[in-house]
Amino acid sequence: MNQNLQELVIDALEGVKAKDIVTLDVSGLSDVMDTMIVASGTSNRHVKALSDNVTHEAKAAGFQPLGVEGADRAEWVLVDLGDVVVHIMLPATRAFYDLEKLWSMRPDDAQKEQS
Known part of the structure; x- marks a missing residue:
């Protein structure tokens, strides 16, 4: 089911021309989620349209979003x-x-950077 949801999200983002879509497997780093998808929009309006499309397509496919944060300012929408x-x-x-770097680091990587 997770793979289908990932594909749905990526299709929804691509459908509204998201930029630089990155998928991160964070299952080994978080008990809250398995996958993080990061994408860019070209303006606040574009970011809002992208988040609206992801939410709409998820609901249409039977996935109920647990929450949407940041849509009012649309600089960063989760x-x-x-x-x-x-x-x-x-x-x-x-x-x-730089979420991609933050969520790609493993605990041993952080210790190496501190040295």
Whole structure:
């Protein structure tokens, strides 16, 4: 089911022309989710449209979002679909928080960086 949900999210993002879609397997790092999908929008309006499409397509397929955060400002919108969490951001916000690097690090990587 998780794979189907991932594909649905990616299709929904691609359908509204999301930029730089990245899928991260975080199952070994989090008990809350298995997959994180990160994508960029070109403007606040685009970020909002992307999150709206992901939410709409998920509901149409029978997946009820657990929550949507940040849609009011649309600089960074989080769509929580349970096992899959989607982060849609403006490029500057995405570069600043660098979630891909943060969630790709393993505990032994963090110790190496501190040395």
